[in-house]
Amino acid sequence: MHGMEKVPSALTLAQHRSHDYRFLIRCWRELVEEAGLRMRILTRVGGMPVYGLESKSPDDGRPEIYISAGVHGDEVAGPWGLLEWARENGALLRERRFLLFPAMNPVGMILNTRMDHQGRDLNRSFHELEDELMVAWRKLMEGRKLAIGLCLHEDYDGQGCYLYELNKTRKTIGKAVLQDCAEVIAVDGRRSMDGSRSNEGLIAKRKIPVLPGLPEAIVLHELGAPVALTFETPSEFSLVDRVRAQKTFITSALKHACVL
Numbered sequence: 029m030h031g032m033e034k035v036p037s038a039l040t041l042a043q044h045r046s047h048d049y050r051f052l053i054r055c056w057r058e059l060v061e062e063a064g065l066r067m068r069i070l071t072r073v074g075g076m077p078v079y080g081l082e083s084k085s086p087d088d089g090r091p092e093i094y095i096s097a098g099v100h101g102d103e104v105a106g107p108w109g110l111l112e113w114a115r116e117n118g119a120l121l122r123e124r125r126f127l128l129f130p131a132m133n134p135v136g137m138i139l140n141t142r143m144d145h146q147g148r149d150l151n152r153s154f155h156e157l158e159d160e161l162m163v164a165w166r167k168l169m170e171g172r173k174l175a176i177g178l179c180l181h182e183d184y185d186g187q188g189c190y191l192y193e194l195n196k197t198r199k200t201i202g203k204a205v206l207q208d209c210a211e212v213i214a215v216d217g218r219r220s221m222d223g224s225r226s227n228e229g230l231i232a233k234r235k236i237p238v239l240p241g242l243p244e245a246i247v248l249h250e251l252g253a254p255v256a257l258t259f260e261t262p263s264e265f266s267l268v269d270r271v272r273a274q275k276t277f278i279t280s281a282l283k284h285a286c287v288l
């Protein structure tokens with residue numbers, strides 16, 4: 029695999045650098061050139077830069093693919109899964125237009141906390157129009173047409189993988205995606221997650237739920253992404269498996285949503 033010589037991923041996990049935000053960013057820096065990505069600082073929060081990566085290639089009229097990770101700092105399989113996926117998909121990254129957020133909550137990642145540098149749940153803050161990070165995020169999102177939005181998360185109560193699906197298209201893809209992910213980590217069999225009814229790991233919403241603060245996926249859906257998926261791996265399972273499941277999720281979601 030390309031890039032293994034410089035920052036071997038197996039070593040990343042073996043050395044327990046899973047909360048090492050600077051190391052994660054260093055790994056991305058080694059990757060961006062070859063993947064045809066531009067790395068920019070959205071803003072600084074708690075003294076730490078938050079990065080957004082976008083394709084350098086000119087707009088070809090096709091909608092962009094959005095993937096974000098690390099909105100909750102203690103859910104580290106997302107950021108490392110996204111990195112691993114990117115390492116293995118350099119050609120695709122160059123071929124299509126992507127918008128990637130490697131770790132949206134750096135202070136939370138470093139401190140191993142769900143909350144951000146202000147002690148708030150970032151995934152209930154995407155409606156905020158005056159917050160520095162949200163203003164920078166919205167500015168970057170302005171005028172973009174999205175094909176799909178993928179939000180990578182974990183759940184410490186999780187007993188397997190599960191998925192929230194917001195989908196305006198005729199064909200839901202959640203079941204097929206979970207089936208692929210189940211080859212790495214079984215589907216969470218609970219009937220209800222956080223008050224939402226789940227059907228074999230799938231929480232599908234036709235109507236946008238009313239919540240006190242807005243999660244990223246809902247705002248992406250409102251901004252025009254016809255499909256917005258929030259994937260959850262169980263935080264108490266092996267980190268190696270969780271990273272693999274996250275990587276599998278990205279590949280499977282892009283395949284089943286037919287956005288490639």
Ligand SMILES: [Zn+2]
Binds near residue numbers: 180181
């Ligand atoms: Zn989360």
